[in-house]
Amino acid sequence: MPIGVPKVHFQNSGEEDVVWVDVYNRIYRERLIFLGQEVDIEISNQLIGLMVYLSIENDTKDLYLFINSLGRWVIPGVAIYDTIQFLQPDVHTICMGLVALMGYFLLAGGEITKCLAFPHARVMIHQPASSFYEAQIGEFILEAEELLKFRESLTRVYVQRMGKPLWVVSEDMERNFFMSATEAQAHRIVDLVAVK
Numbered sequence: 001m002p003i004g005v006p007k008v009h010f011q012n013s014g015e016e017d018v019v020w021v022d023v024y025n026r027i028y029r030e031r032l033i034f035l036g037q038e039v040d041i042e043i044s045n046q047l048i049g050l051m052v053y054l055s056i057e058n059d060t061k062d063l064y065l066f067i068n069s070l071g072r073w074v075i076p077g078v079a080i081y082d083t084i085q086f087l088q089p090d091v092h093t094i095c096m097g098l099v100a101l102m103g104y105f106l107l108a109g110g111e112i113t114k115c116l117a118f119p120h121a122r123v124m125i126h127q128p129a130s131s132f133y134e135a136q137i138g139e140f141i142l143e144a145e146e147l148l149k150f151r152e153s154l155t156r157v158y159v160q161r162m163g164k165p166l167w168v169v170s171e172d173m174e175r176n177f178f179m180s181a182t183e184a185q186a187h188r189i190v191d192l193v194a195v196k
Contacts, residue, residue: 028054031089034066039102044076048083051091059088065110066094071101074150081109081157090114095181095190100124105154108161108189117181117190124178125158125189162188 007020010029027034031054037043047065054063065084071077084091084106093110095117104125107115117123151173158169164187181193 031058031061032064032066034068035103035106036066036068036097038070038072039077039080039106040073041076044073044079047080051083051087055087055089062090062092062111062114063087064092064094065106066096067099067103067107068095068097069099069103069106071099071103071105074102077102077105078150078153080106084109092116094118094194095121095123095184098122098124101126104189105157108157112161113191115189115191116194117184117192118194119181121181121184122178123181123184123189124176125173126176164188 005022005024007022008026009018010021010026011018021029028050033047033050033054035043035047051063051065084093090111091109092114093107093116095107095115099107099121101124104123107123155166155169155173158164158173159166162169179187179189181190184190185193
């Protein structure tokens with residue numbers, strides 16, 4: 001019984017020998033990428049590196065980003081979003097479990113018509129939040145100005161994705177707005193709800 005990361009058989013096309021590779025490398029070879037944690041600088045850089053590598057390897061074959069994340073940091077999330085927009089292959093985004101805050105922003109970043117939610121998934125949108133609760137007044141004011149800029153940018157992306165008026169999206173972002181997969185589809189946050 002393997003300990004640690006499981007290994008599976010894999011045979012490269014055109015080769016006779018079968019090799020053992022860790023399950024993550026096998027999944028990546030199928031262009032499947034998973035975000036199953038909060039977004040921070042480390043995971044952002046790892047995902048960006050993997051997506052860029054896979055796009056260099058084959059720029060015509062779509063990527064699939066499975067998201068089960070509470071989001072967290074805005075800047076690393078925006079970096080992943082911008083990379084998704086920059087890549088040549090289409091990126092399908094798949095919502096599983098709970099997608100919230102920056103996790104939703106990444107979900108919205110997928111190719112239009114290629115954004116999917118599993119039937120029992122939940123989606124939550126909200127405005128960006130501050131991290132400097134004990135900052136000096138000057139720092140707090142600067143951060144508040146930056147947060148307002150980010151909120152405006154995020155709202156524009158949501159408006160484009162959902163095709164709803166700015167005031168509706170802004171109102172939805174005022175509080176934790178939870179939706180089921182079918183509610184998210186009706187709200188035009190995802191294009192499809194997966195069925196068997």
